[in-house]
């Protein structure tokens with residue numbers, strides 16, 4: 001499945017849905033690829049466009065943002081705002097010569113452990129097809 | 145405030161193409177407030193440009209900074225030592241900041257923004273032009289609403305015959321007619337009579353940009369005798 005490389009995918013997950021769903025996936029002992037690095041946000045509304053660009057800059061091959069189902073955001077509209085930011089960065093990536101498919105926004109609820117595992121598989125497969133973002137692997141600016 | 149837009153990223157990449165070491169210098173005043181060139185935007189633009197350049201196989205080293213007010217030398221001075229080490233500076237200030245840096249430092253100073261107008265925040269994410277810097281203000285006659293900047297035809301005795309029944313402008317469909325707004329406002333202030341009984345005199349445009357580049361001198365503030 002991994003096309004010869006283990007990709008790095010950063011997953012920005014909302015505390016109230018996707019993060020809980022990831023937890024549930026674990027409790028249910030569901031299998032999904034180990035390529036995901038989860039970062040918990042209090043709400044996807046906290047998502048800053050800079051987080052997305054920095055993730056790619058620091059070596060991620062793919063980034064996903066997962067927020068609550070539309071209409072169910074704990075903070076009313078955080079997920080809708082995050083979605084707009086993700087769309088803007090997708091557009092920017094394309095103009096920078098980077099496949100916009102490397103970034104995706106998902107909606108799910110805290111009860112959807114299986115859906116979380118499926119998203120992880122979906123995204124890992126997608127990134128495997130695209131290959132690493134940098135052929136050399138390491139980001140030339142990443143001195144840390 | 146001065147309202148500006150970031151140039152399209154394609155144009156910025158083209159402007160930066162010849163350089164490998166560049167300082168991205170933002171300005172923490174107007175352009176930070178209008179979300180075009182503050183510290184935040186410096187970070188975003190630098191990350192975007194690094195990504196694009198790394199991807200295209202022509203990496204670039206970017207230093208990041210933001211002056212409190214790029215249109216004054218004293219706020220740019222602390223960046224002097226960093227600037228000395230660069231091949232160029234990409235300024236995210238308005239055109240004034242770019243001009244100012246170019247005057248002071250002997251390396252290429254490149255603009256990242258298109259400076260647009262003097263505007264106000266309508267609501268987050270939307271800015272509107274409200275003053276055109278004509279140099280001879282008439283807001284005391286027009287209820288604080290500027291027809292030079294806000295009427296599509298810069299009319300001094302409006303509204304024109306084209307104003308729509310719903311009060312929007314003939315030329316700009318989603319724009320309220322400045323003169324309808326002026327009349328409503330003067331009515332509220334009880335000053336409409338004053339406007340109706342006078343005809344606005346022909347404007348002397350020599351104080352506007354039409355009179356060529358402008359300069360302001362305050363003799364009493366000059367330090368030399």
Ligand code: SF4
Pocket residue numbers: 274275276277278279280281282283290291292293
């Ligand atoms: S009249 Fe002139 S100075 Fe006054 S707001 Fe309008 S453009 Fe600006």
Ligand code: SF4
Pocket residue numbers: 294295296297298299302303304305306307308312313314315316320321322323324
């Ligand atoms: S409709 Fe009003 S704002 Fe538009 S051009 Fe006519 S007078 Fe000016």
